[in-house]
Amino acid sequence: STTHTDTDHTPPRNPTEETLTTIWTDILGIEHIGIHDNFFDLGGDSILAIQAVSRARRHGLHLTSRLLFLHQTIASLATHVTTGKEASADAPAEVSGRVTLTPIQDWFFTEHTVNPGHYGMSLQVELAPDTDTALLERALGAVVAHHDALRMRYARDGGTWIQEYGAIADATALRLTVRDLSAVAAEERDAELHEAALAAQRSLHLESGTLVKGVFFRLGPSRLPRLFLAVHHLVMDGVSWRIVLEDLSTAYTQLADGRPADLGHRTSSCQQWADRLSAHVRSGALDHELDHWKETAAAVRPLPRDGQGDDGADTFGRAAVTSVRLDRAETQALLHRVPAAYRTQINDVLLTALGRVLRDWAGEPVTVALEGHGREELFDDIDLSRTVGWFTTIHPVTLDVPDGDWGQALKSTKERLRAVPGRGIGYGALRHLSEPGSPARAALATAPQPEISFNYLGQWDGATSDDGLVRARLAALGADQAPEQPRPHVIDVVAATGDGELRVDWIHAPAVHRTGTVRRLADAFLAALREVVEHCLRPGNGGATPSDFPLAGLDQAAVDRIAGDGRDVEDIFPLTPMQSGMLFHTLSDPGAYTEQMSFELDGVTDPALLARAWQTVADHTGMLRTALEWRDVQRPLMVVRRRAELPVTHLDWRALPADRRDEAVRRLLAEDHARPVDLTSAPLMRLTLVRLTDTSVRLVCAFHHVLLDGWSTFDLLAQTYRAYADLAA
Structure with missing residues (x-):
């Protein structure tokens, strides 16, 4: 794990903040996180956000990914989460019946007509040395019983495929294959592992509902045992793997302790999601996106080719992989230091570099098929944070990254990705779930598809531990796809972070692109x-x-002019109509809305500490770090700075005779009020602290009324008194 040192790391102040801090520390792999650190600046991404939501709910905090994107610090997020039972209803204990195909599943059956049963996702992990195979088999059965999608069965109905749930009894009958390779020579072991994995992958069968296969390997007393899991891709994606591994560890620990396996609250089922998404599309809710998708699809062009073969040679069995990687230090910088510069997420950075390289190669902007996790919060009562299934979205995005400054390139790519409606879920939904014959189906079903795909699978280091069941994730085994199956893209670029390093695989067909060409692109x-x-x-x-x-x-x-390098600006938003009125009145009469409060405070032995307490409150209160901007913008704006030093004047009147104090106060107040507040410089407030005795002060605070009303001043004073008491304690 790493230490993040960009801020002061303010510690949590209440149980909710403590819980969120623990979750973030665990998920992000960072030792010291303050409540004002930004989740995405620390290397968070949309997949990690889903994991944060899932963990929070296990701790009784009702949180959504949308909330985390809106409130990106623990201090802000903690005030918006609710505790206790979730608002959304529990999914039924056992679901049954037919399940609508999701867009990605419909795409699968359209594209993968050759041996569709042999198309899986697999994982090889090292386990704890004393792993009990009987308990592991029961734990795996508990996972399959809990996650309904893993019990799907498939059948052809005329020319289409249908899916429906199998019985929970099918899950408990799951058998783990145990292979003892202790006596196998080292040079033969890899071949044995490969063959056993391949047998498991080939044994997946859609019609019989054989969608999960597990193989346990014993490798002798000096090596950790291994588990190989193969699951059909129709019910599995990258987020699901993390859920499965976590639940497998939980169930195994419970069973080892003599308790029944209890994997807790069931989140929404694939059936609920698929039905709601289909109804959403057919209601016309996504029709407004169609023009965007038609325009993007129209930009698709064939990639340059220099291979010696024809497209028929582009099968999974003939694919080659060219890999590049960043070392640990570079990866740490990419994950934890780069995001804050331009408020980016890792996909923005990876796609900026990719877009530049592809444009240089093709001589024009290249449209890529971009994969996403697809677990979008479209419906308030649907929660997919711990649902296993295949929810991936694939949508086209054109990367236009011209030569020049990387800063401009990052900004351009980031904005292009942010402009994608609904994070891309609408493309597949409109293409596959629209009514046959509808404008969306007609426009998108035959639209040209990008020849290159990009998929960032996220960070895997948090999925293992040094003392749990799952100790390490190992290299892939076997072959997830049937070798004779044609590949849907000419080049697939797949990135993931594991063992502290970013690895990027360029999967291609030597018959279509020379290996040297792809090596040059990857480098x-x-x-x-x-x-x-x-x-x-x-x-x-x-x-x-x-x-x-x-x-x-x-x-x-305008953003460049107002925010500069962006590091000092927290937010920009419009004034309310009433605030705008105050601003324009102030421009013609600078003192019109200068407010002033003045009173004596007893029990203040350290005026400098009181000033610090006021600054502490300002550090936590956006309005007290705000300036106004009205020049060369369409409407007046508030600009919230990340840090604004409160101007404080200290005066010492302890030697001033009492009979002269009243006149001195009158003069001080008049002079202070006569100084207008500079609206362009945060904060729109200043403080004068006059020491009267060793234990009392007069406080004079001048501020612009656009900041605070009467009620807000009372709240501000209460917070300041509490902060002073905490600092003095």
Whole structure:
């Protein structure tokens, strides 16, 4: 794990913040996280957000990914989560019946007509040395019983495939294959592992509902045992793997302790999601996206080719893999230091480098098929945070990354990705779930598909532990797809972080592209990625983009002018009509809305500490770090700074005779009120602390009324008194 040192790491102040801090520390692999650190600046991404939601709910905190995207610090998030039982209803204990195919499943059956049973996802992991195979088999059965999708069966109905649930009894009958390779020579062991894995992968069968196969390997007393799991892709995706591994560990521990396996609350079923998504599409709720998808699909062009064969040679069995990787230090920088520079997530950075390299190669912008996790929060009563299934979305996005400054390239790519409606879920939904003959089905069903795909599978280091059941994730075994199955894309670029390193695989067909060509592309991508990382780490580089301040309605030039490198600006949003009125009145009469409060405080032995308490409250209160911007913008804006030093004047009147105090106070108040508040400089407030005795002060606070009303001033004073008491304790 890493230590993040960009902020002061304010510790949690209540149980909710403590729980969230523990979850973030665990998921992000960072030792010291403060409640004002930003989840995405620390390396969080949309997949990790789902895991954070899942863990939070296990601790009784009702949280959504949407909330986490809106409130990206623990301090802000904690005030918006609810505790106790979740609002959404439990999924039924056992679901049954037919299940509508999701868009990705419909795509699968359209594209994969050759041996569709042999198309899985697999995982090889090292287990604890004393793993009991009987308990492991029962734990695996408990996982399959709990996650309904793993019991699916498939059948042909005329020319289409249908899916329906099998019985829970099928899950408890699951058998783990045990292979003892202790006596096998080292040079033969890999071949044995490969053959056993391949047998498991080939044994997956859609019609019989054989969708999960597990093989346990004993490798002798000096080596940790291994588990190989093969699951058909129709019911599995990258997020699901993390859920399965976590639940397998939970169930195994419970059984080992003599308790029944209890995997807790069931989240929404695949059946509920598929039915709701299908109804959503057919209601016309996504029709407004169609023009975007038609325009994007129209930009698809064939990739350059230089191979010696024809497209018929582009099968999984003939595919080659060219891999590149960042070392640990570079990966740590990419995950934990780069995001803060331009408020990016890792996909923004990877796709900027990829877009530049592809454009240089093809001589024009390249449209890629971008994969996403697809677990979008479209419906308030549907929760997929711990649902196993295949929810992946694939949608086209055109990467136009011209030569020049990496900062401009990052901003451009980030905005292009943010402009994708609904994070891309609508493309597949409209294409596969629209009524036959509808404009969406007609436009998208025959639209050209990108020849290159990109998929970032996320960070895997949090899926293992040094003392749990699952100790390490190992290299792939066997073959997840039938070798004779044609590949849907000419090049697949697949990235993932594991063992602290980012690895990027370029999967291609030597018959279509020479291996040397793909090697040059992969190396150029790695070089570009390193340049982007170096650029983001350079002092002075950075910036924000219009999507960071969606309420402000700014273009990139205005964001650059107002936010600069972006590191000092937390938010930008419009004034209310009443605040705008105050602003324009102030411009013609600068003192019109300067407010002032003044009173004596007893029990203050350290005025400097009181000033610190006031600053502490300002650090936690956006309005007290705000300036106004009204020049060259369509409407007046509030600009919230990340840090604003409160101007404090200290005076000592202890030697001033009592009979002169009243006049001195009158003069001080008049002079203070006569000084207008500078609306362009945060904070719109200043403080004067006058020491009267060793234990009392007069406090004079001047502020612009656009900041605070009467009730807010009372709340501000109460917070300041509490902060002073905490600091003095």
